[in-house]
Amino acid sequence: MSSNLIVRYLNLRTLALFLLYAAISFASYWTAYELRFDFHVSDHHALDRINTVSWVLCLQLMLLLATGQFDSILSYFRLPDVFRLFGGLFFNALILLSMWYLYQGNNVPPRSVILVYVLISFLLIASFRVLMRIKSSRGLEDWLSMDTAENVIIIGAGEVGAGLCSDLMNKTRLGMRPVAFLDDDPKKIGRYVHGILVANEVEELSAVAKRYSASKAVIAFPSASVKRMRQVADLARHAGLAVDTVPALTDLVSGRAELSQLRPIQLEDLLGRETVDLNSEDIRNMLTNKRVLITGAGGSIGSELVAQILDYVPAELLCIDQTEIAIFNLQQNVLKPLPNNTIKVTTRVLDILNEPQLQNLFIQHRPQVIFHAAAHKHVNLMEDQPVEALRNNFIATKQLAKIASTHSAERFILISTDKAINPTSVMGATKRLAELALASQQRAADNQTKFMAVRFGNVLGSSGSVIPIFRKQIAAGGPITVTHPEVTRFFMTVKEAVGLVLQSATLGVGGEIFVLDMGQSVKILDVARQMIALSGLREKIDIDIEFIGLQPGEKLFEEVQHLSEELLATSHPRVMRFVAPQNTTFDINQLVQELEAVMQSYDAKQIKLTIKKHVPEYTPAN
Incomplete structure (x- = not known):
């Protein structure tokens, strides 16, 4: 519809409402006289009615206009609209009554007529608006x-x-x-x-x-x-x-x-926990007016980090991810809807293994706080590709940590996993190696950066996690596949996990591994049954659950600490700190040389044995 047609429509609509309200006002005024004099209006009062009707109607229409009655959407009529209508008509009554006292009733309608006139006007206009609302909500076809x-x-x-x-x-x-x-x-x-x-x-x-x-x-x-x-x-x-x-x-x-x-x-509504009480002032002091870098910014954790960090108004937010579509989705779903356009946000498609590009990035943007969320995280996929897991999870982390230290970044926070604890998977072992790489860089003689890692369990609804897989299986009619009837996992919402990551980052002085309080572990079988019920289906009648056995690298249950680690409390009740004894004989460079040499063979078994040599708590699958 063109602008001219819109203006014409609005003018016609306003004119129609004006004529309708004028007719209602005229009928109300006329009826008020009839009711006042019991339908026997004397000649004297009939003449007064004729002489006053024009200016009385003009006054009421002006007040209706002033209270927005000609601009209202007729199909919307709630208590605020009732009060506005009544307010305009009540003010009209006050003016007419004050005129009656001022002119002693000369050329002014009687007081009782004024009150009845305003009351009838209110009832008729309100009834019209109610009918219009009923008409809009229930058309003829509904009736x-x-x-x-x-x-x-x-x-x-x-x-x-x-x-x-x-x-x-x-x-x-x-x-x-x-x-x-x-x-x-x-x-x-x-x-x-x-x-x-x-x-x-x-x-x-x-x-x-x-x-x-x-x-x-x-x-x-x-x-x-x-x-x-x-x-x-x-x-x-x-x-x-x-x-x-x-x-x-x-x-x-x-x-x-x-x-x-x-x-x-959804299951996320039922497995989540109470809102985390964060010390927002400490987080604000850490992030406000700082240049912040997030790797893996397009992933589940990375994109939530972006959203929450923007609330603390950093000077610049640099978001990088290896996957083009992940950066595109981040721009469309997280960055564009945000109203704050004063923060400089830079997005880059970049592989963190590309050292020259990383060096150039640090020279150009000089990030002060780094959240390293980029990782290969899928246990089953990485079990057959240990070379990829080592490159992305360990070697890239070691390289990024060294660059951050060289450029004197203030803080470096690694997003780790509970699967790094006494690992049985390549993915978990490589994340443990990443933690060791940070500890080694923390001990470097010229280091000024505070390095720390944060471990937590499964994030509800993240890509590749069990809940989206179950949803897809339910939509396909089943069966739902569960590895083992007793297998358990820890779950957190992404919002809770990221909030506690930010809180942990404020607590670190360098070299810590923080573990988030993940509550009670949950049976995956119970998760499957709850999802079936939430879908309105019945187990064994509408959909079956099938047990397929633990996959290579998977545990029956996740653990919360290494045997060599000591659990210590922090100032936040939902964050704990682990301290491991210093291994002075651990040589990170020798480890890298050995791994790079064996990686050339792409022999998965030999690679796993080499990892175990340096991570004794690692128990390779098969």
């Missing part, structure tokens, strides 16, 4: 067609639940009909929200679902704890209900999402 909406129970009768109920009632195209509320507050039970009963407490979900023939429950308290979300999800599963949840509170407040944009509850 005539068969109602196929599913019955929905809203859990949470607070502001979010009330807003969601209103949205679902208005947007019938969503196909959901609120039939009842449940809430933990006993004072709300028995009351009505938008005409819908708060039927009972949340624990009575199953009984209420049967009573109202509901097929879905919607969790409408976005700030609820993970524990409470898990409890409600279990109640819904036992009641045979599908479970949706509203968007995150931060997305609702920022306007990135609407209440009606529901999503199925």
Whole structure:
């Protein structure tokens, strides 16, 4: 639609509203006189009515214009709109009443007429707006067609639940009909929200679902704890209900999402933990106005590091990744949506094994804080390609650490893994070697950089992790493949992991290995069963679980520390520090020479034995 057509449409719309409100005002004024005099208006008052009708109507229309009644979207009519309409008409009554007292009733309508006139005007205009809202939410086809909406129970009768109920009632195209509320507050039970009963407490979900023939429950308290979300999800599963949840509170407040944009509850909502209490001031002091480099910036951890570090307003953020598509996705999904354009952000497609390019990068940008997240992390893939794992995870890390030290970077934080602890996989062993490379560089005579590593477990939903694999298998109809019925893993959300990485970076003075508190380990079999239930399916009926045995390099359970390491507390309750005895005989350069020599053969068995020679706790698969 061209700008001329838009202007013409708006003018026609405003004119139509003006004529409608003028007609309503005229009818209200005329009727007010009739009601005041019991439909027998004397000639004297009839003449007054004719003489005053023009300026009384003009005054009311001016006040309606001033309160935005001609600019409102007619299909939206909520309490704020009611108050604005009432405010304009109330002010009109005040003006007319003050004129009556000022002129002693001469050429001014009687006081009772004024009050009745304003009241009728309000009722008629408000009724018109309500009808327009009903018309927009329920078109003719909705009234005539068969109602196929599913019955929905809203859990949470607070502001979010009330807003969601209103949205679902208005947007019938969503196909959901609120039939009842449940809430933990006993004072709300028995009351009505938008005409819908708060039927009972949340624990009575199953009984209420049967009573109202509901097929879905919607969790409408976005700030609820993970524990409470898990409890409600279990109640819904036992009641045979599908479970949706509203968007995150931060997305609702920022306007990135609407209440009606529901999503199925996911495993990440149930396996996550309470919000981490970070010392933001320490992190701010570490990052604000600093030049920060992130390697592997397009990965799960790297992209979350980018998002969180930008909140602390660094002087420059340099993001590098070996994969072109990863940098593209970072630009599209993380960098472009961010409103802060004052921070200089540089992205580069760069292989961290390319020493000349890295040297040039450090000369040009002089990074002060480095987060090294680039790595080959997939256990099964790396088991058959130890050369690639060594190059990317160990040799590249050693090289990057030396360059950082040469250019006097302040801090260097390696993103490590719990698989580096008593490793049974090539991937875990090479990450352990990377930790040793940092320790060696920390001890170098001319070093001024604080080197540290941070270990944590699996990140929920990261690429190649078990949860996306299970989702794909469920979508394909199964079976879900689990390696062993007793296999367990530690899980963290990416937001929690990165927050604690930043916190750990503030605690290090150089040479530490930090380990994040990963909570209780979780059985992978339980994860599979929860995902089946969340998908609305049944194990052994709709989808099967198949055990395929542990793969080469995989452990039955992950460990939290080496036997030679001593666990020490830090100032943060969710971060621990490991201190290993100094190995004065360890020669990193001799290790590199031996590995580079054996890597030329591409003999996986011999490479693994060479690694074991320098990492005694490594137990190679097969």
